[in-house]
Amino acid sequence: MSLLAIHELSVDYALGGGSLRAVDSVSLEVERGESVGVVGESGCGKTTLGLAIPLLLPDNATIPQGSIQLNGEELVGLSEEAMRRHRWTDVAFIFQGAMNALNPVQRVDRQIREAIRAHEPTTTKDEADDRVLSLLDLVGIAPSRARSYPHEFSGGMRQRAMIAMSLACQPSLLIADEPTTALDVISQAQILALLASLQRRESLSLLMISHDLAAIKRVCGRLLVMYAGIVVESGPTRLLLGHGIRDAQAAHPYTQALIRSHPDLQGERQLAEGLTGHPPDLSRPMVGCRFADRCPKAEDRCRMIAPVPVTLAPGHLASCHLLEAT
Amino acid sequence: MSLTEIVQETEGESRRSRPGLARELWHDRMGRAGIIMAIVMLLIIGAGPVILPFNAQAFGTSAASILQGPSRADWLGTTELGQDVFREFLIGGRISLYVGISATIIAIVLGAGLGLISGYYGGWRDTVLMRFTDFFLVLPTLPLIIVLAALFGQSILVTSLVIGLTSWPQTARIIRSQVLSLRERPLVMRICSMGARDVRIMGKHILPNVAPLILANLVLVLSGSILAQAALAFLGLGDPVQVSWGTMLHNAFDSGAMSAGAWWYVLTPGAGIVALVLAFSLMGHALDRVLNPLRRGRP
Numbered sequence: 079m080s081l082l083a084i085h086e087l088s089v090d091y092a093l094g095g096g097s098l099r100a101v102d103s104v105s106l107e108v109e110r111g112e113s114v115g116v117v118g119e120s121g122c123g124k125t126t127l128g129l130a131i132p133l134l135l136p137d138n139a140t141i142p143q144g145s146i147q148l149n150g151e152e153l154v155g156l157s158e159e160a161m162r163r164h165r166w167t168d169v170a171f172i173f174q175g176a177m178n179a180l181n182p183v184q185r186v187d188r189q190i191r192e193a194i195r196a197h198e199p200t201t202t203k204d205e206a207d208d209r210v211l212s213l214l215d216l217v218g219i220a221p222s223r224a225r226s227y228p229h230e231f232s233g234g235m236r237q238r239a240m241i242a243m244s245l246a247c248q249p250s251l252l253i254a255d256e257p258t259t260a261l262d263v264i265s266q267a268q269i270l271a272l273l274a275s276l277q278r279r280e281s282l283s284l285l286m287i288s289h290d291l292a293a294i295k296r297v298c299g300r301l302l303v304m305y306a307g308i309v310v311e312s313g314p315t316r317l318l319l320g321h322g323i324r325d326a327q328a329a330h331p332y333t334q335a336l337i338r339s340h341p342d343l344q345g346e347r348q349l350a351e352g353l354t355g356h357p358p359d360l361s362r363p364m365v366g367c368r369f370a371d372r373c374p375k376a377e378d379r380c381r382m383i384a385p386v387p388v389t390l391a392p393g394h395l396a397s398c399h400l401l402e403a404t
Numbered sequence: 405m406s407l408t409e410i411v412q413e414t415e416g417e418s419r420r421s422r423p424g425l426a427r428e429l430w431h432d433r434m435g436r437a438g439i440i441m442a443i444v445m446l447l448i449i450g451a452g453p454v455i456l457p458f459n460a461q462a463f464g465t466s467a468a469s470i471l472q473g474p475s476r477a478d479w480l481g482t483t484e485l486g487q488d489v490f491r492e493f494l495i496g497g498r499i500s501l502y503v504g505i506s507a508t509i510i511a512i513v514l515g516a517g518l519g520l521i522s523g524y525y526g527g528w529r530d531t532v533l534m535r536f537t538d539f540f541l542v543l544p545t546l547p548l549i550i551v552l553a554a555l556f557g558q559s560i561l562v563t564s565l566v567i568g569l570t571s572w573p574q575t576a577r578i579i580r581s582q583v584l585s586l587r588e589r590p591l592v593m594r595i596c597s598m599g600a601r602d603v604r605i606m607g608k609h610i611l612p613n614v615a616p617l618i619l620a621n622l623v624l625v626l627s628g629s630i631l632a633q634a635a636l637a638f639l640g641l642g643d644p645v646q647v648s649w650g651t652m653l654h655n656a657f658d659s660g661a662m663s664a665g666a667w668w669y670v671l672t673p674g675a676g677i678v679a680l681v682l683a684f685s686l687m688g689h690a691l692d693r694v695l696n697p698l699r700r701g702r703p
Binding site for chain 1: 591594597598599609
């Protein structure tokens with residue numbers, strides 16, 4: 079049984095009168111000790127998908143269909159009070175811009191201790207303190223810095239402190255939403271190396287949401303590509319992205335376009351190609367393939383009929399008419 | 405370079421901590437003046453009556469001892485009853501300060517509490533609470549205090565309650581607006597994702613973040629309350645038994661000290677009120693300048 083099994087999940091946002099389907103029938107599984115990446119442009123439903131798992135969606139969001147099972151337990155429809163017991167102990171979340179998620183007027187060690195003691199009330203202050211120090215050590219923050227205020231940390235350190243905090247209650251699943259955005263490249267490298275090593279050493283299950291293919295490539299074993307609220311392609315990261323543009327085996331035109339929009343450091347000099355246009359307006363009904371308007375290879379049928387996922391290799395699925403066996 | 409090496413290298417670059425609040429206040433000219441004045445006034449009010457006790461029964465025995473100007477025996481002259489003005493001034497500060505502080509506690513607890521709830525929950529609670537606040541905000545405070553004090557009596561307790569219950573709306577408004585912005589920060593989302601309940605989020609995380617704002621407001625409400633108490637007592641709505649600076653002014657006015665040219669009787673309590681109110685106002689404005697992000701280029 080998978081640790082996390084999402085089946086046909088949809089999320090709607092109510093918007094003054096109408097509504098918008100931000101996530102449309104997404105299915106996804108994360109095995110124990112596996113790391114899965116979700117990529118896509120802004121506004122394609124990545125964050126909404128992430129927030130839906132611990133039921134942290136904004137008030138105007140609803141889940142009209144689908145199921146989210148964590149450790150075999152259904153989360154959709156769970157009361158706030160029941161969900162509260164799972165938060166942080168079963169599923170922890172590193173937010174987009176998490177380095178601003180520390181309380182500016184409390185010392186870092188106290189904030190991590192609060193997380194431990196709130197969930198395990200029997201822990202004494204000394205035990206909790208020991209755990210705080212070992213957690214900070216795990217993310218490379220010296221014990222002497224534990225009693226600092228967040229503003230005394232650099233951005234990267236704050237992000238690492240957040241990662242330490244997310245591990246405070248030994249969650250089985252860690253969801254990281256853009257964990258490296260807004261950091262400089264050195265800090266990004268640190269955070270990614272840290273996440274990758276933690277994930278391997280602690281056999282953590284990680285769901286990493288990012289628009290950065292390179293980041294996903296460093297950390298995640300499997301990759302989901304989202305576009306306009308649906309998963310257009312999924313498969314092993316190594317297979318989909320390869321080592322560079324030339325041996326990347328991504329099949330969906332959208333994934334290929336994403337890959338081409340990044341410069342390839344190892345391969346020949348080649349101009350990175352940007353993707354033109356915008357993702358479609360999700361509040362309007364959609365016919366056919368959602369990517370058709372921006373797809374260079376779009377045919378007539380692409381605009382008429384929505385494609386269904388095709389299995390290209392074991393574990394490699396893509397939804398595109400051009401890949402269907404003719 | 406390994407991860408730990410990179411980490412150790414970047415460890416040193418973290419920023420220095422900013423100086424403490426008291427220090428920043430001290431470096432502000434208004435703030436420093438306020439602090440010094442407040443300390444002097446608190447010393448006078450606290451230690452004065454112990455050193456020079458006031459005896460209300462020490463009436464003058466002859467016409468020659470009433471409303472007398474400053475002399476060696478009575479440093480700041482005598483009252484219409486022949487009592488020592490300076491000694492009465494020393495004891496009178498206690499009531500002014502006592503009413504000021506108790507009214508401030510009531511106003512701040514109410515204002516901060518309502519502001520916090522209103523800003524954090526939003527929605528209908530916010531609408532209801534803020535219309536309620538607006539109602540109190542537009543009421544002319546002094547006439548309301550006068551009416552309430554006249555209705556419910558003249559004890560210190562009533563005066564404190566009446567002033568406290570009419571001074572909270574500004575605080576509620578200010579705290580609410582700050583909480584509205586705090587609520588949207590990633591901080592609140594994070595604590596929520598950790599499974600915290602609303603009470604913990606508000607009490608342990610939002611309240612400490614608005615504490616400086618509460619402090620700045622507290623000092624301003626305090627000076628307002630002291631002034632309001634003086635106004636009430638001057639109008640004869642203070643506690644007639646417990647002498648305060650306002651009561652002294654009232655008595656001076658009633659006994660015709662003003663027309664008799666007994667300046668010492670009028671100026672002494674007046675100066676006390678001005679000094680105390682000014683001390684807290686200066687501190688309040690300095691705190692506002694130090695803490696208000698709009699007035700300082702601090703992130």
